[in-house]
Amino acid sequence: xxxxxxxxxxxxxxxxxxxxxxxxxxxxxxxxxxxxxxxxxxxxxxxxxxxxxxxxxxxxxxxxxxxxxxxxxxxxxxxxxxxxxxxxxxxxxxxxxxxxxxxxxxxxxxxxxxxxxxxxxxxxxxxxxxxxxxx
Numbered sequence: 001x002x003x004x005x006x007x008x009x010x011x012x013x014x015x016x017x018x019x020x021x022x023x024x025x026x027x028x029x030x031x032x033x034x035x036x037x038x039x040x041x042x043x044x045x046x047x048x049x050x051x052x053x054x055x056x057x058x059x060x061x062x063x064x065x066x067x068x069x070x071x072x073x074x075x076x077x078x079x080x081x082x083x084x085x086x087x088x089x090x091x092x093x094x095x096x097x098x099x100x101x102x103x104x105x106x107x108x109x110x111x112x113x114x115x116x117x118x119x120x121x122x123x124x125x126x127x128x129x130x131x132x133x134x135x
Contacts, residue, residue, distance in 0.1 A: 001028035001087035010093035019069040019094060023082030026062045032084035035065040040078045072096045
């Protein structure tokens with residue numbers, strides 16, 4: 001299986017707009033048991049007052065998960081990671097701008113775009129959930 005987040009990388013948005021990320025898991029005959037989304041190192045709740053996460057089987061061998069957050073502000077900027085249970089996580093940098101020029105921020109983004117710790121965090125979370133469920 002392989003996961004990818006659709007759209008431009010990095011993603012630049014204006015303050016007040018919506019963050020709408022689509023993660024497609026392909027080459028996967030069985031859908032993932034779960035898909036977690038992270039903002040930097042913090043897991044995003046499925047239901048919140050500002051947004052939601054949905055997941056559905058989009059074809060025979062692919063599953064789609066969408067993250068929607070309304071009324072984005074500067075605090076929503078950061079690395080967003082889609083972490084399916086059956087494949088490696090994938091990330092996208094998101095910048096919510098308050099009138100700044102994207103070119104200056106994009107230059108900084110090219111310096112550090114690594115998320116090697118996300119899959120390890122997801123695996124540990126999976127083990128923890130498995131241990132809790134099996135009790």
